[in-house]
Amino acid sequence: MDFLIVLLSLCLLMFVAYRGFSVILFAPIAAMLAVLLTQPDAVPSMFTGIFMEKLAGFxxxxxxxxxxxxxxxxxxxISGFSKTIVRAVIGVVGAQRAMLSIVLVCAILTYGGVSLFVVVFAVYPFAAEMFRSSDIPKRLIPGTVALGAFSFTMDALPGTPxxxxxxxxxxxxxxTWAAPVLGVLGSVFIFVLGMAYLEFRRRTAKAQGEGYGTGHVNEPEPLSEENLPNPWVAILPLIVVGVMNKVLTSAIPIVFGTTQKVQLVGHEPLITQIGPVxxxxxxxxxLILGILTVLAFAWKAVAAKFAEGTKAAVAGSxxxxxxxxxxxxxxxxxxxLPGFLVIAGMLQAIPNPLVKIGVTVSALAGITGSASGGLSIALxxxxxxxxxAxxxxxxxxxxxxxxxxxxSGGMDTxxxxxxxxxxxxxxxxSHRQSYGDIxxxxxxxxxxVLFVILVYYTTGIV
Structure with a gap:
């Protein structure tokens, strides 16, 4: 019975998320429903003592x-750098390679620190134009963007922010640079097989006489031939984020040591363990240095839209x-809850520790529909x-x-x-049109994930 209560709560959260309701509202409702059915008198204490403490801690x-x-x-x-990067990659790879171009653009932006959601909005107009001109079915755009933005640059490539x-x-x-060799090998695995799959889908559609299609909704406006920044300037902030992430990762433990103790006047000393942060x-x-780099090279363009732009960014964050x-x-x-002990016991039955970790995280990410949410819950x-283990x-x-x-980035999608x-x-x-490719x-x-585990056990490389 305890297990069914936990399962009911998880299914409720998954259902309301699928229906488009706010997780912020329904996560506590689903959690407290499980507590109510398990130990009714504990609902207030569990809400303030566990739910809110975990939420605030995150x-x-x-x-x-x-x-x-x-x-x-x-x-x-708003600086125009994203448009410049897209056009530059298309120019290098070739407009005839529409899928590869869009995958690379998404990968560059996400690995450079741009939010996944921002990438979707920034890349879609270019993807639509390229797929239309190449007569590739529009329904393949989501799968192409997913490969570039939601896969290897999200959590596999070492150093991704x-x-x-x-x-x-x-x-x-x-x-963030943990297990760099395994991360790179896993990324290559995803990229190669992903591109092979997308090309197979494109060729199959072409053989069946299917093109871009007509009657689509949310078609973007034709791209304007506006003056854009120099590509090397546009990509510089992304390089700054990547390089400084690595530099600071190495420098922070050297500068601050393992523990920092700050003596505050009239207060207890503030002690911070440096490793976890x-x-x-x-x-x-x-990211701060990346923002400053954009401002240094595109102050006029950014300043004109900075107030409204940052309001939207803050709301989104x-x-x-x-x-x-x-x-x-x-x-x-x-x-x-007691029901979770049943789930934990089932997962404990998996003998291999790395497989156990992979299955646990992937399952919870899939149930919650969130890579970061499922990962946080599991850990x-x-x-x-x-x-x-x-x-x-x-x-x-x-x-x-x-x-x-x-x-976390597998079955979460x-x-x-x-x-x-x-x-x-x-x-x-719609889901019916494009979810299969995603x-x-x-x-x-x-x-x-299984490939990386196999490589580690076979070679011992990290």
């Missing part, structure tokens, strides 16, 4: 990353962080067990970090995933 740690990432993405957009690669660092004391501080510093924080609070409550509830098997925590991060819903809305397509990329992404 916001305290990660909101600055969400905020700075949103602002960075917005200034990249996306939140899915940051969360494990606070639990395992690692950095190194990755967060490094990404924050890198608040919504994104609170969505994930609510799911984190939900996971904290569920993990404290909040079971990171201690994961570390013990890894230590017993002599597996470096860097490998655990990479497997957990990559697993079920139909109720927020990024999937946004992508389909922006492109004017799901196929999800399957390849999940297989990449």
């Amino acid at each position: 916001v305290r740690l990660y909101f600055p990353v969400f905020l700075l990432g949103a602002v960075f993405g917005k200034v990249i957009e 996306q939140i899915q690669n940051i969360i494990p660092s606070t639990f395992f004391g690692t950095t 190194t990755a967060i501080w490094a990404v924050m510093g890198a 608040l919504l994104a962080s609170m969505n994930t924080a609510s799911e984190y609070g939900f996971g904290g409550v569920i993990a404290s 909040a509830a079971m990171s201690g067990q994961f570390k013990e 890894a230590a017993a098997a002599n597996i470096p925590l860097e490998v655990v970090h990479r497997v957990a991060a990559m697993a 079920l139909p109720h995933n927020g990024a999937v819903i946004t992508l389909l809305f922006v492109t004017g397509l 799901f196929a990329i999800t399957v390849l992404k999940t297989l990449a």
